[in-house]
Amino acid sequence: MAAWLNRWLRRIPVWLVWLLGLIPLALLIADTLTGGLGVEPVRDIEHRLGRTALYFLVASLAVTPLLRLTRVNLIRYRRALGLLCFTYAVLHLLAWVSMDMAFLWAQMSRDLIKRPYLFFGMAGFAILLALAVTSNNRAIRYMGMGWRRLHQLIYVAAPLVVLHWIWALKTFPVIPAIWMGVILGLLLVRLATRRPVMKKANERIV
Amino acid sequence: LTGRPSQLSTDEKPNTLEQITNYNNFYEFGTGKEDPARHAGALTTDPWSVEIGGMVDRPGQYGVEDLAPDNALEQRIYRLRCVEGWSMVIPWIGVTLASVLDRVGVQSGAKYVEFRTLLRPEEMHGQRYPLLTWPYIEGLRLDEATHPLTILATGLYDEVLPNQNGAPIRLVVPWKYGFKSIKSIVRIILTDQQPASTWQRMQPREYGFYANVNPQVDHPRWSQATERRIGAGLFGGRQETLMFNGYGDQVAQLYAGMDLAKDY
Numbered sequence: 001m002a003a004w005l006n007r008w009l010r011r012i013p014v015w016l017v018w019l020l021g022l023i024p025l026a027l028l029i030a031d032t033l034t035g036g037l038g039v040e041p042v043r044d045i046e047h048r049l050g051r052t053a054l055y056f057l058v059a060s061l062a063v064t065p066l067l068r069l070t071r072v073n074l075i076r077y078r079r080a081l082g083l084l085c086f087t088y089a090v091l092h093l094l095a096w097v098s099m100d101m102a103f104l105w106a107q108m109s110r111d112l113i114k115r116p117y118l119f120f121g122m123a124g125f126a127i128l129l130a131l132a133v134t135s136n137n138r139a140i141r142y143m144g145m146g147w148r149r150l151h152q153l154i155y156v157a158a159p160l161v162v163l164h165w166i167w168a169l170k171t172f173p174v175i176p177a178i179w180m181g182v183i184l185g186l187l188l189v190r191l192a193t194r195r196p197v198m199k200k201a202n203e204r205i206v
Numbered sequence: 207l208t209g210r211p212s213q214l215s216t217d218e219k220p221n222t223l224e225q226i227t228n229y230n231n232f233y234e235f236g237t238g239k240e241d242p243a244r245h246a247g248a249l250t251t252d253p254w255s256v257e258i259g260g261m262v263d264r265p266g267q268y269g270v271e272d273l274a275p276d277n278a279l280e281q282r283i284y285r286l287r288c289v290e291g292w293s294m295v296i297p298w299i300g301v302t303l304a305s306v307l308d309r310v311g312v313q314s315g316a317k318y319v320e321f322r323t324l325l326r327p328e329e330m331h332g333q334r335y336p337l338l339t340w341p342y343i344e345g346l347r348l349d350e351a352t353h354p355l356t357i358l359a360t361g362l363y364d365e366v367l368p369n370q371n372g373a374p375i376r377l378v379v380p381w382k383y384g385f386k387s388i389k390s391i392v393r394i395i396l397t398d399q400q401p402a403s404t405w406q407r408m409q410p411r412e413y414g415f416y417a418n419v420n421p422q423v424d425h426p427r428w429s430q431a432t433e434r435r436i437g438a439g440l441f442g443g444r445q446e447t448l449m450f451n452g453y454g455d456q457v458a459q460l461y462a463g464m465d466l467a468k469d470y
Binding site: 040041104107114116 | 225228239289290338408428429431434436440442443
């Protein structure tokens, strides 16, 4: 089953993942232009971009656990998923700076230090930025084992961005808490299935 | 519904009825801003009565018509500033709370007014979840309650107050953050004890009893220095938040000598 699925998956080009991944952006732009966003479009734009970034972050985190548990191999698409996450995170940040905060740099920089939700978000973004600029083949070759360690920081960034979400809300929110559970679950799968399954997967698939 | 124009109205341009009725915080109908517009239709507002009690001469059950008779209605165009950092301009129709309190006769020992929202989970589906401690409670000091700016609203533009905005009767205190302006009121009690309001009980560090709009006292988790006006457009920017939401000339003396960073 997994082998059959993997044969199928190999035929999907990476650019198709990019194309599909940009559909949420196209829908958001369409909604913005047609007035489909309701009476406070700025908040909707900001929140939809942020949520979409999180979805791609979780998708990229799920690649290895999926391989270890089911031997379905999506490794080839992981870089695209990660970069899609980064793309939406950049747009989310730009929407905040331009539309929401209207370039009030003084207030933004004051708030960044004082407000945990902004600090969490910015720390998460800084990690995503570091991972994005080192996501090319040259960096992977050049950095060796250091690359691996650097990219494990995604397990710090993921909970940070969910904390960023939770801290911005007034009451205890159910949906972000569920996403936090999903992220911690994916991390646990990774820890629980550490070496032996990895070896097996290597033998059979790679 | 019509109300006499008032000197106390702002001349700023009001938000549209569509904006005012589709962007609401009314957790009794869900935490999303569009939830009240979607779900508040289920609320029955007729018959309705407001229990007025505590330290008053004429306690009892009052109908909305008794409290806000048509011939007493005024239009009050007020700024509304939400604690979340957004604002609107809203043309309310209503009567001063002072006129209602006069009617029932406040006794001399009374110092505070406590308000309560309807508790009816069958029609207010948010109340089936412990989002807040239900029913919603708010309170004012007596001098705040009898201030000429403080009204009980029963209309919006020239319409009967829509359910999502707190039908059939709600409080409006324009110099305080929006959550003080309690909606769908069923009980008003005069007391000598400071009421414990819902948000204050939930997160006392973040929400105080007074909740006066104050750009110098931030919410612990976000700044209150500026606000976004709903309807300003994608690049409408932010505007400076004014002390007491711009009503300082009228209300600042209520807080003379108080440390507003402590009594937030």
